[in-house]
Amino acid sequence: MAGLNRAWQVVCRLMLGPDALPANATERAAGERSDERSNERSNAQSNAQSRQPATRTLWRWAKRVWERVRREMEDPQQRRERARRDALSQERRATRRSLVLLMKQMTPQQRREFREHRYFHVIGGGSGERYRIRVGTIANIDAMREDGTVKHRLCARPIDDVPVYDVMAAQLLHLQDPASEPHFLLQANVQPTLPDDRSAYRTAWAAERF
Amino acid sequence: MDKAPASLIGEMSIMDASGHKELKWNTGNPEEIAAAKATFDRLVERGYTAFGSETKAEPKHAMKTFDPTMEEVVMVPRTVGG
Numbered sequence: 001m002a003g004l005n006r007a008w009q010v011v012c013r014l015m016l017g018p019d020a021l022p023a024n025a026t027e028r029a030a031g032e033r034s035d036e037r038s039n040e041r042s043n044a045q046s047n048a049q050s051r052q053p054a055t056r057t058l059w060r061w062a063k064r065v066w067e068r069v070r071r072e073m074e075d076p077q078q079r080r081e082r083a084r085r086d087a088l089s090q091e092r093r094a095t096r097r098s099l100v101l102l103m104k105q106m107t108p109q110q111r112r113e114f115r116e117h118r119y120f121h122v123i124g125g126g127s128g129e130r131y132r133i134r135v136g137t138i139a140n141i142d143a144m145r146e147d148g149t150v151k152h153r154l155c156a157r158p159i160d161d162v163p164v165y166d167v168m169a170a171q172l173l174h175l176q177d178p179a180s181e182p183h184f185l186l187q188a189n190v191q192p193t194l195p196d197d198r199s200a201y202r203t204a205w206a207a208e209r210f
Numbered sequence: 211m212d213k214a215p216a217s218l219i220g221e222m223s224i225m226d227a228s229g230h231k232e233l234k235w236n237t238g239n240p241e242e243i244a245a246a247k248a249t250f251d252r253l254v255e256r257g258y259t260a261f262g263s264e265t266k267a268e269p270k271h272a273m274k275t276f277d278p279t280m281e282e283v284v285m286v287p288r289t290v291g292g
Contacts, residue, residue, distance in 0.1 A: 090228070097229025105270065105284070138292050155292035158225060159257075162287065166225045170286040173261045173270055180259065180272045189291040 013055045091163075098163035105169050122171075125178035127185075133175075137167045139191045141175075156188035222246060222283040224253065235278065243278045250276040250283070257288035 103111055110120040119134040121144070131154075132142040141154040156174075157167045174184035218237035223230040233249055235242035254260060254274070261270035262280035270284060 094227060094229040098225075101223055101225075101230050101284070104266070104282075107269075156289050157292050158287040159290050160225070160287040161227045162225050163227075163229055166230065169284070170225065170289065173284060173286060174259070174289065176269055177261065177272045180261075184289060187289055187291045 098165035153191040
């Protein structure tokens, strides 16, 4: 019983500080300890006083250990969060820059069409065919018939990890150049058409994300 | 809009993951022209395609050799089928 009481007091001091316990509790504990060791009865007061610095030291040590553990746990989390925010910010900046570059390559008519519909048309420099370039990086080029329907889709993009509007600018530059268009068409993969309404849905889907 | 005759600055936009990087050269400065040409040749060797125009208003066309009189040049990485 006395041992349990003493253990409880040590826990209280560690958690609440060396001055947590009232004086009568300390005296009761000292009285209980004298039953176990007779030579401690006369020095109960001085023993309590001598234990206070040691307890305080233990308390400070425990606090330091806790602070260190907390720092070790929180710092990587904060670093990861900061890195995530930086990466997102860089991605947005890259997207804005690529949009500026794309707009510079377009004619005024293409710019109007792009602002309104999130796609624009290009006339092939060598073939004279009409292409529609939608926002996206995969199968975003529609080869158009004269009546405005889609013949097939083309998928070709720069090999590096460039932003979406840079992909579209590259496609525009290749298709409108007479020397570059045949080579570009040879490299492009041909995809089957989607129904027109699904094409429109995918354009809206891409517009929400880009 | 035509180039201002007093300041003939050429601009090369190199597409990359950051959007694009810009390299400018003064058509009257041989050192800057040499640096731009070296960059152009290095990128073409790596598979880039160059598109240039003499004025900003003109549509761009493919170019195999560096021409310092081009006002705008866009370097496009090698294209692959998706």
